[in-house]
Amino acid sequence: MANIAIMGFGTVxxxxxxxxxxxxxxxxxxxxxxxxxxxxxxxRDFDQSPYADRMIKDFSIIENDxxxxxxxxxxxxxxxxxxxxxxxxxxxxxxxxxxxxLVATHGKELLAIARARNVxxxxxxxxxxxxxxxxxxxECLAANEIEEIIGILNGTTNYILTRMxxxxxxxxxxxxxxxxMGYAERDPAADVEGLDACRKIxxxxxxxxxxxxxxxxxxxxxxxxxxxxxxDIAAAAGYRIKLLGRAIRLPEGRQTAYVAxxxxxxxxxxAGVDGVFNAVMLRxxxxxxxxxxxxxxxxxxxxxxxxxxxxxxxAHRSKRRNLDWSQSAQMVSAxxxxxxxxxxxxxxxxxxxxxxxxxxLLGDGAVITPPMTAAKAREAxxxxxxxxxxxxx
Amino acid sequence: MANIAIMGFGTVxxxxxxxxxxxxxxxxxxxxxxxxxxxxxxxRDFDQSPYADRMIKDFSIIENDxxxxxxxxxxxxxxxxxxxxxxxxxxxxxxxxxxxxLVATHGKELLAIARARNVxxxxxxxxxxxxxxxxxxxECLAANEIEEIIGILNGTTNYILTRMxxxxxxxxxxxxxxxxMGYAERDPAADVEGLDACRKIxxxxxxxxxxxxxxxxxxxxxxxxxxxxxxDIAAAAGYRIKLLGRAIRLPEGRQTAYVAxxxxxxxxxxAGVDGVFNAVMLRxxxxxxxxxxxxxxxxxxxxxxxxxxxxxxxAHRSKRRNLDWSQSAQMVSAxxxxxxxxxxxxxxxxxxxxxxxxxxLLGDGAVITPPMTAAKAREAxxxxxxxxxxxxx
Numbered sequence: 001m002a003n004i005a006i007m008g009f010g011t012v013x014x015x016x017x018x019x020x021x022x023x024x025x026x027x028x029x030x031x032x033x034x035x036x037x038x039x040x041x042x043x044r045d046f047d048q049s050p051y052a053d054r055m056i057k058d059f060s061i062i063e064n065d066x067x068x069x070x071x072x073x074x075x076x077x078x079x080x081x082x083x084x085x086x087x088x089x090x091x092x093x094x095x096x097x098x099x100x101x102l103v104a105t106h107g108k109e110l111l112a113i114a115r116a117r118n119v120x121x122x123x124x125x126x127x128x129x130x131x132x133x134x135x136x137x138x139e140c141l142a143a144n145e146i147e148e149i150i151g152i153l154n155g156t157t158n159y160i161l162t163r164m165x166x167x168x169x170x171x172x173x174x175x176x177x178x179x180x181m182g183y184a185e186r187d188p189a190a191d192v193e194g195l196d197a198c199r200k201i202x203x204x205x206x207x208x209x210x211x212x213x214x215x216x217x218x219x220x221x222x223x224x225x226x227x228x229x230x231x232d233i234a235a236a237a238g239y240r241i242k243l244l245g246r247a248i249r250l251p252e253g254r255q256t257a258y259v260a261x262x263x264x265x266x267x268x269x270x271a272g273v274d275g276v277f278n279a280v281m282l283r284x285x286x287x288x289x290x291x292x293x294x295x296x297x298x299x300x301x302x303x304x305x306x307x308x309x310x311x312x313x314x315a316h317r318s319k320r321r322n323l324d325w326s327q328s329a330q331m332v333s334a335x336x337x338x339x340x341x342x343x344x345x346x347x348x349x350x351x352x353x354x355x356x357x358x359x360x361l362l363g364d365g366a367v368i369t370p371p372m373t374a375a376k377a378r379e380a381x382x383x384x385x386x387x388x389x390x391x392x393x
Numbered sequence: 394m395a396n397i398a399i400m401g402f403g404t405v406x407x408x409x410x411x412x413x414x415x416x417x418x419x420x421x422x423x424x425x426x427x428x429x430x431x432x433x434x435x436x437r438d439f440d441q442s443p444y445a446d447r448m449i450k451d452f453s454i455i456e457n458d459x460x461x462x463x464x465x466x467x468x469x470x471x472x473x474x475x476x477x478x479x480x481x482x483x484x485x486x487x488x489x490x491x492x493x494x495l496v497a498t499h500g501k502e503l504l505a506i507a508r509a510r511n512v513x514x515x516x517x518x519x520x521x522x523x524x525x526x527x528x529x530x531x532e533c534l535a536a537n538e539i540e541e542i543i544g545i546l547n548g549t550t551n552y553i554l555t556r557m558x559x560x561x562x563x564x565x566x567x568x569x570x571x572x573x574m575g576y577a578e579r580d581p582a583a584d585v586e587g588l589d590a591c592r593k594i595x596x597x598x599x600x601x602x603x604x605x606x607x608x609x610x611x612x613x614x615x616x617x618x619x620x621x622x623x624x625d626i627a628a629a630a631g632y633r634i635k636l637l638g639r640a641i642r643l644p645e646g647r648q649t650a651y652v653a654x655x656x657x658x659x660x661x662x663x664a665g666v667d668g669v670f671n672a673v674m675l676r677x678x679x680x681x682x683x684x685x686x687x688x689x690x691x692x693x694x695x696x697x698x699x700x701x702x703x704x705x706x707x708a709h710r711s712k713r714r715n716l717d718w719s720q721s722a723q724m725v726s727a728x729x730x731x732x733x734x735x736x737x738x739x740x741x742x743x744x745x746x747x748x749x750x751x752x753x754l755l756g757d758g759a760v761i762t763p764p765m766t767a768a769k770a771r772e773a774x775x776x777x778x779x780x781x782x783x784x785x786x
Contacts, residue, residue, distance in 0.1 A: 023537060023679065027535065124533065132533030139528060139532075140528050141525065141701065142423055143697050143699075145416055145419055269686060273662075284523075285415065286415065286523070286693040286696060287524075287687065287688070287693070288694055290524050290525065290686065291687065292683070292685060293662060293683065293684040293685075294680065294681065294682060294683035295681050295682075295683075298681075300680070301680045301681055303536070304537055305680075307536030308533045308534065315712075319708075319712065
């Protein structure tokens with residue numbers, strides 16, 4: 001029997017308890033041993049909960065109980081979650097988390113403690129909710145060099161962009177609606193300004209390239225500046241606007257990562273990813289492009305990913321997963337890479353060609369430029385008096 | 394150092410050698426030990442090959458060499474491949490294969506030998522080429538009960554159907570073109586009659602539900618009877634026609650599986666999977682729908698999957714993967730499940746309603762019926778004198 005504890009009984013933590021109850025029998029059959037939820041740590045009172053008998057408020061009970069093998073951290077943030085995770089790992093317990101902020105900022109340190117104590121620190125649920133992503137990448141694509149990762153990593157912003165294009169409503173209206181549906185937080189900055197996507201592309205990049213990339217190193221642009229007019233022009237020309245996180249392997253051990261809204265051609269599989277769904281496309285040097293798609297959030301999908309890690313930790317009690325990004329990345333700013341740009345303004349096709357070279361006309365005073373750096377594109381936008389400038393995938 | 398051998402130096406076998414050369418260094422770093430390709434077994438002569446020094450024709454050299462830990466079987470079929478696989482497993486060697494026919498028909502027996510000898514028999518490459526599918530299903534979704542699997546599992550037929558809809562050419566023309574491009578075999582029956590997809594849905598079902606389903610038990614219909622007219626009517630009404638393999642968990646321990654062309658609504662992610670690409674949608678009771686997409690064939694993508702299994706076998710030398718479908722499935726014929734049907738013929742909407750109940754009109758004398766069993770639908774089609782009858786997803 002394997003004893004587990006949950007720290008933080010919010011949406012995801014409660015989802016973990018629920019899925020454990022729902023599917024515990026089949027999980028035990030697969031593991032060839034039962035899972036027992038011994039403790040749930042939360043500062044709040046849950047006297048009426050069916051789990052009242054195992055609710056605790058004192059972390060040291062978990063820390064000091066040698067029977068607890070795996071601890072699920074669904075507290076979130078990097079305050080107490082960091083302290084408790086460190087102490088659990090130091091106490092020789094496997095830790096499984098959905099906490100993307102903690103993994104993105106302190107993953108290197110926590111993996112080093114896990115390595116020293118020969119336990120696992122696993123975080124499949126931190127990116128893409130229930131979609132199998134991290135383990136397929138480091139296990140199933142282990143025979144590849146990953147060359148590029150492109151992801152729709154935030155369901156809230158994707159919901160807003162989908163509503164803008166499908167119902168021709170402005171960003172602010174779509175945001176209010178997303179808040180009403182419970183998809184967006186009251187303070188939506190972490191989602192709409194791209195920070196959530198940034199943390200997730202950091203984790204994907206860390207694992208794919210084996211080098212630490214911190215959120216501060218990743219240029220991040222959200223969707224609050226997207227005009228309905230550009231959504232419409234793009235749609236009429238066969239493009240969708242999507243907030244993408246990208247990480248790219250560059251020659252000579254260098255790499256880049258950034259988050260920004262992009263025009264995506266309709267025939268790209270990412271263009272059809274609508275609503276709160278997430279999708280990640282990986283390009284491997286042997287496998288080519290593979291895409292993973294599903295619900296990027298929600299209590300049960302995220303709990304599904306947490307519990308697959310719990311099962312993995314138990315199945316690999318004696319054999320630690322070899323996850324590591326202890327080296328620093330040689331980051332190149334994404335603005336140095338030549339890319340195509342969408343520019344819209346009151347300029348003529350002739351002006352655009354004179355300034356940018358052979359552009360593609362989209363109509364309504366919008367063009368797509370040939371590849372150029374962000375600096376060149378900004379210069380061109382200024383010369384042309386462009387009112388909008390966006391990345392093109 | 395881990396010594397491996399390849400049996401069968403055709404497209405996939407040569408791809409394995411190539412990817413090993415391309416990515417061997419990074420694979421060794423991840424595994425923390427190098428991989429060494431010690432033998433390549435093939436009956437043909439490869440004197441001019443850069444691998445000439447390790448080409449052998451006598452299987453017993455591999456069988457009797459205790460240094461060979463992992464054997465890659467890329468011979469195909471169930472003749473000599475079956476014999477050699479049995480003997481490798483019995484000799485205590487891990488076997489990794491892309492041979493879907495062998496896994497679908499003899500997987501149960503081979504897994505039993507592997508279990509008895511405490512080695513792995515792994516076959517990620519047998520379904521979906523390079524797309525990570527099987528391991529994400531049994532590992533990352535291990536906390537789920539899989540309820541349904543729907544897959545576009547054969548690239549050749551998907552290429553043909555894509556050409557039919559995009560370029561309005563008939564089945565026979567599209568098939569000839571696929572043969573010209575090297576996507577379809579000279580004898581295309583295994584692809585176009587659905588047998589290849591059938592083997593793959595068997596393997597997915599075996600793993601997802603843990604019970605053996607043999608190809609003979611799976612009703613299989615290919616695409617050679619698809620008329621361009623129906624492709625056109627479907628497209629105009631917002632549907633694509635796709636050859637799908639489906640496996641469904643039913644109440645009381647029962648299950649079903651079948652392969653048939655289906656009308657798929659354009660807003661379903663499977664509808665946008667075009668050309669030689671494959672995609673599989675899994676429905677888990679916690680995670681909901683997740684979709685995996687990528688190249689379902691090709692030397693390097695398939696080799697990528699083979700080598701991820703090789704790495705897994707080595708990383709799990711001492712801990713066998715717990716794969717098992719030794720119990721028999723309680724199969725229900727798919728024809729007993731109520732489904733919606735596409736019917737086309739020279740009948741009126743009123744006739745269709747009188748016979749089938751509240752139908753959806755697609756135009757051009759085609760309707761979609763409310764859910765009914767295949768027997769009822771065939772009866773209705775006969776009464777109406779329908780010229781075409783297809784599943785609707």
